[in-house]
Amino acid sequence: MLGLKRAKPAYEAGQVIDCGDFRLRLKVNARARRISLRIDNKTGEAVVTAPRARDLAQAVDFALSRAQWISEHQAARPDRLLFTPDSDIPYLGAQLRLVHSGNAAAARMVGGVLTAGGEGEAFHRRIERFLRKEALEFAQTHTEIYAQRLGYADVKVSLFDAKGRWGSCTPGRKAIRLSWRLILAPEPVFAYVCAHEAAHLRHPDHSDRFWAEVVGLYGDYRTARRWLKTEGVQLFAYGA
Structure with a gap:
């Protein structure tokens, strides 16, 4: 009939739609202030987030308008990198x-050389196991120092494998989790993330008071934070 507008399709949180050149996952986050778009570092999917379910149609339109941006960023994602003999890897700012x-x-x-046995995946797993052990030791030592400065003791520090995140803090449980891949970053960057998560023990947000706490613990964090934004994504290619 004339005069009737075609209704836009109804969308739901969690839905994945085929946009031709890319797949788009829809999310709703009540804490989001606006519609946002990102590439999931683990799956490579485009993910658009809206503050409310009724904003999802607008979010889809926004994502479609950024189709070129999505294609460029998906193409720039690093392939999975195995740890292989006769190759070099980053390690706390040095090369192994x-x-x-x-x-x-x-x-x-020994020195700048890391040796292991096994073939293919076995060699890779042994190298990764060593790096995880080193990462946990670094994380526990530095996080404990920062937490103690804030008056917190017995903080539980563990590692996770999530791609796209560097750390998390659960203040009520005094639990901090960090990405094991931070061992592949420069040492000041790893230390910054430890300080960042320790500061969340007192401030579970990113308020001005939180950032002031980070400065008090770590100092000027801007260089380390910038490194994570510009270079950190490459580290997610390592490992499973």
């Missing part, structure tokens, strides 16, 4: 040379 060493079950670091 990976060397095959027979059937040695445990990786061993």
Whole structure:
């Protein structure tokens, strides 16, 4: 009939729609102040987030208007990188040379050389296991220092494998989780994330008071934060 407008399709949170050149996942987050668009570092999907379910149609339109941006950022995602013999990997701002060493079950670091045995995935897993152990030790040591400065003791520090996040803090449980891949970042960057999450023990937000706390613990964090934004995504290519 003339005069009737065609209704836009109804969308739901969690829905994945085929947009031709890309897939788009829809999310609703009541804490979001506006519609936002990102590329999921783990799946490669485009994800658009709206503050309310009734904003999803507008969110889809927004994502479609940024189709070129989505394609460019998906193309720039790094492929999965295995730890392989005779290659170099970043380690706290330095470079480690990976060397095959027979059937040695445990990786061993001497100077700038990290050796392990096994073939293919076995070699990769042994190197990753070593890096996770190093990451946990660094995270526990530095987070404990920052937490104690704030008057917190017995903070539980653990690692996670999530891609797209560097850390999380649950103040009520005094629990901090950090990405093991931070061991591949420069040391000041890893330390900054430890300070950042420790500051959340007192301020579970990103208010001015929170950032002032980070400065008090760590100092000028801007260089480290900028590094994570510009270079950090490359680290998510390592590992499973």
